[in-house]
Amino acid sequence: MIERGSAAAERGIDNPGGRDQHRAMTSNRIRLVLGALALSTALATAGCTKEPAAEAAAEAEAEAATGTEAAAPAAAAVAASEPAAEGGDVYGTGVGDDSETVSIADLSANPEAYAGKSVRVEGTVTDVCPKRGCWFDMAGSEPGQKMRFKVRDGEMVFPVDAKGKYAVAEGVVALQPLSLEQTREYLAYQAREYGADVDPESVTEPMTIVRLDGKGAVIRDAE
Incomplete structure (x- = not known):
């Protein structure tokens, strides 16, 4: 006893x-x-870091390709001292005038031309990471177009209620070509974790992940 x-x-x-x-x-x-x-x-x-090999490889490649430019300092989680002219909630370093402004349509059509470059894009927020708030998607001008703005867990935290608002984002364009097997694994992960409406086995061609490795953003109410 x-x-x-x-x-x-x-x-x-x-x-x-x-x-x-x-x-x-x-x-x-x-x-x-x-x-x-x-x-x-x-x-x-664990949050969003628990991802399949395809996603982990994509992040590692993007970080290696962009070097220190993609890595925001520890203070990046704090709002910039001078908000951008657009107003709204500021994340990371906010957005400045140094980066080239590119439309999501142009970036999607010719991503290789911008690989490794710091650009500024904008659009309506269509989705936000539901786990750690470490990414959000912006819609382009054409149906189905979108661009993901991604940061390391904890650097910036985007609220889920940002969905439907308007974002201006600045970051480094990162590309990661995937094999067909990696493509299916990546899409299966998106379907499983985020409810993406896609059948991975129906995909017959490999894809290239295109995203912005985030430096700063401003999110405001849509006009």
Whole structure:
């Protein structure tokens, strides 16, 4: 029988062996609690980093290609001191006038021309990462066109209620060609995690992921 509470403690006072046993049991309980806390912390921080090989490879390639330009400083999570002229909520470094302004349509039609370059795009927010708020999609002028603005987990956090608002975003264009197998794996992940309406097995050609590795953004109410 396992003794608990003050009764066991009192018996431990009169019995040195019991006192040692009580201390050992207490130490084991503490280790179990700390272990559980560590596990729950790891699960809570997994978020969008738990992605298939295709997505992980795409992120690694994009980071390597863009170097320090794609990596926002630790202070990027803080709003810029001077909001952009568009007004609204500022994320990261906001947006400036140094980057070339490109339409989502032009960027989608000829992404190779902008690979590795810092550009500024804008459009209506059509979707936001529901887990960590680490990305949002902007719609282009043509049906089905969109551009994803992606940051590392925790650098900027975009609220889910940004969906339907208007975004002006600045980032580095990153391209990652995928094999057909990687394409199907990536689309299966999108369908499983985000409810994308796609049948991965019906895809017969490999795709290239095109996105903006985020530097800053301004999100405001749609006009």
